[in-house]
Amino acid sequence: MQAAWASSMNSLWMVGDDGQIRYFDGAVTSTQESGTTQTLRAVWGEDANYIFAVGDGGAIVHWDGSSWEPMASGTTENLNDI
Helix, strand or coil: CCEEEEEECCEEEEECHHHCEEEECCCCEEEECCCCCCCEEEEEEEECCEEEEEEHHHCEEEECCCCEEEECCCCCCCCCCC
16 A cells, blocks of 8 residues: 545545555455556545545546546646645
């Protein structure tokens, strides 16, 4: 994993190589489908239902509370922080 962000003690999002996203709910860690195969290097959210992850090749994915969706970034540069 490359980065993590938590909205609470029972809500931790982790991102990493090959588009990996994992979610820890305080008891169990699950794998999430990110919609990208690019390495994700940073993750940040406003709350548990509004989260972004960014990474290599300009990859941006957004969590809307139910699924991750890729977004256009307008760049192919690696994004390392939000």
